[in-house]
Amino acid sequence: MSKLLWTKEQYPDLFERIDKVLLPHDYLNYWLTGRCCTEFGDASGTGYFNVRTREWDLPLLAHIDPSGRLGKALPQLLQAHEPVGVLRPEVATLLGLNPDALVSSGGGDNMMGAIGTGNIQPGLITMSLGSSGTVYAFAEEARVSEHESVATFCSSSGGWLPLICTMNLTNATTAIRELFALDIAGFNQAVAEAPIGAEGVLMLPFLNGERVPALPDATGSIVGLDSTNLTQANLSRAVVEGTTFGLRYGLDLLRDSGIKSEKIRLIGGGSKSAVWRQIVADIMNTPVICTDHSEAAALGAAIQAAWCWSRANGKAQDLQQLCERCVSLDQGSETHPVVHNVAAYQQVYQRYQAQLRKV
Numbered sequence: 001m002s003k004l005l006w007t008k009e010q011y012p013d014l015f016e017r018i019d020k021v022l023l024p025h026d027y028l029n030y031w032l033t034g035r036c037c038t039e040f041g042d043a044s045g046t047g048y049f050n051v052r053t054r055e056w057d058l059p060l061l062a063h064i065d066p067s068g069r070l071g072k073a074l075p076q077l078l079q080a081h082e083p084v085g086v087l088r089p090e091v092a093t094l095l096g097l098n099p100d101a102l103v104s105s106g107g108g109d110n111m112m113g114a115i116g117t118g119n120i121q122p123g124l125i126t127m128s129l130g131s132s133g134t135v136y137a138f139a140e141e142a143r144v145s146e147h148e149s150v151a152t153f154c155s156s157s158g159g160w161l162p163l164i165c166t167m168n169l170t171n172a173t174t175a176i177r178e179l180f181a182l183d184i185a186g187f188n189q190a191v192a193e194a195p196i197g198a199e200g201v202l203m204l205p206f207l208n209g210e211r212v213p214a215l216p217d218a219t220g221s222i223v224g225l226d227s228t229n230l231t232q233a234n235l236s237r238a239v240v241e242g243t244t245f246g247l248r249y250g251l252d253l254l255r256d257s258g259i260k261s262e263k264i265r266l267i268g269g270g271s272k273s274a275v276w277r278q279i280v281a282d283i284m285n286t287p288v289i290c291t292d293h294s295e296a297a298a299l300g301a302a303i304q305a306a307w308c309w310s311r312a313n314g315k316a317q318d319l320q321q322l323c324e325r326c327v328s329l330d331q332g333s334e335t336h337p338v339v340h341n342v343a344a345y346q347q348v349y350q351r352y353q354a355q356l357r358k359v
Contacts, residue, residue: 001047005064021073025106032103033085037076040154041111041161051152051160052142078105080156080304081319083312104308109297110134110163111156116300117265117291118327120157120319125251125261126296127280127288129270131171133247136163137259145257149212149250156304157319162259164212164250169243170270172205172220176239180232184273187236192275194237196282196341197348199229203242204355212250218359240276241283245352248283264288265329267296277333282341283349290333299326 008015022030023046026038043049043056050057058071065071078084084103092099106112110128113119117126119138128134136153139160144152155161177187206218222238266288270276281288293299303322310317 001060001064004048004061004070008064018070018073020075021070022075025108026075029084029103029106032087032091034088035076035085037078037084037105039078039080039082039105039107039156041080041107041156043077044152044154045108051144051154054154080105080107080111080158081308081311083308102305102309102312104301104305105156106301107156107304108153110136110165111153111161112297112300112304113267114138114155114161114300115157115303115319115323116293116296116298116327117267118323119265120155120159120323123261123263125254125259125264125286127247127251127264127266128268129169129266129276129280130268131169133166133169133243133250133268134163135247135250135254136161137254137261139259143257143259145253147253147257149214150253150257156300162254162257164247164253166212166243166246166250167208167210168205168220168246170268172207172243173239173270175207176236180236182236188273188275190233190236191240191273191279194231194233196344198234198238198241199231200224200226201229201234201238202348202351202355203235203238204352204359205239205242205246206359210246212246212253213356215359221355221359223355240279241348242352244276244279244283245349247280248349249353249356251284262286266290266333267294271333274333274335277335278338278341281335281337283345285337285342287334287336289335290330292328292330303327 020036023042030036040054044051048057048061056074061070084105087099087101089099114126119126121138125137139162142160143162149164151163153161153163202224204221207220209216210218264286271290277288303326307319307322
């Protein structure tokens with residue numbers, strides 16, 4: 001929505017030439033098949049999609065374009081299990097693929113990550129420790145939270161996907177790691193050497209501003225430094241704790257919105273760190289575990305494609321059964337919160353919240 005409005009204001013001539021409005025992966029599907037369509041998951045992130053009715057919000061778009069032209073430019077809506085079509089012959093030849101290959105709808109990274117972690121029914125939370133941080137859970141009904149930071153997405157599995165997304169995670173930890181010229185193993189060792197709370201060093205790692213909480217103009221800050229605690233280990237631990245507190249803030253919003261879960265499934269590059277997994281488990285006071293497949297979103301897309309193909313070919317398989325068959329957990333990564341760590345982190349988190357209120 002905001003991008004369409006910006007285009008109209010900044011490039012009115014270009015705006016008048018709009019024929020189709022497609023998200024990036026929808027354009028790829030158009031290039032592959034010649035068909036303009038999208039599925040509910042990605043559509044729900046546009047700002048002009050009604051998540052309750054699963055329809056385009058044409059009255060809302062009319063505020064930008066009263067003529068109705070934008071509404072006519074929107075792609076057809078598909079359910080996630082419906083195919084887009086088959087490859088165009090020239091594309092099949094160019095790519096060396098079967099011309100009868102079916103193209104499924106695909107979806108956004110978090111929607112596919114939910115499928116790839118088996119998060120397609122209530123009771124689980126998926127947490128991604130990537131360049132940004134995301135926390136999301138499946139819901140059987142549209143949960144429009146009173147908290148503006150909770151995005152009410154549709155899932156790509158037939159339900160909804162309440163979600164929060166922070167702007168700063170491994171981008172912040174990488175910045176500190178590179179500042180000290182550490183490799184990943186060395187950085188993890190430094191984090192492990194510092195105690196909980198990094199001897200009073202607290203970091204708000206808002207290197208890119210922040211959206212959860214909504215602080216777009218915020219900058220990063222470090223507080224609590226003195227001559228006794230200014231160490232490589234404390235700064236390394238402080239950035240990991242600070243980014244994880246941001247996810248805790250978002251998880252609290254989800255839980256306050258009615259999301260319940262007893263387990264967290266971790267994905268993303270940060271989840272490979274045993275010390276970070278323990279910090280997550282302690283700060284969230286919830287057991288965490290990783291999936292065997294490191295690229296959960298890619299796995300989810302493959303599972304969704306298999307779901308789509310099975311239905312299109314009269315061999316319909318249940319998505320839950322596909323997930324049970326394809327998604328496995330890395331039992332060696334399972335990490336449980338430690339009681340005294342949880343109590344210690346609660347005190348540090350209260351300091352984090354107090355510092356947030358000053359921003």
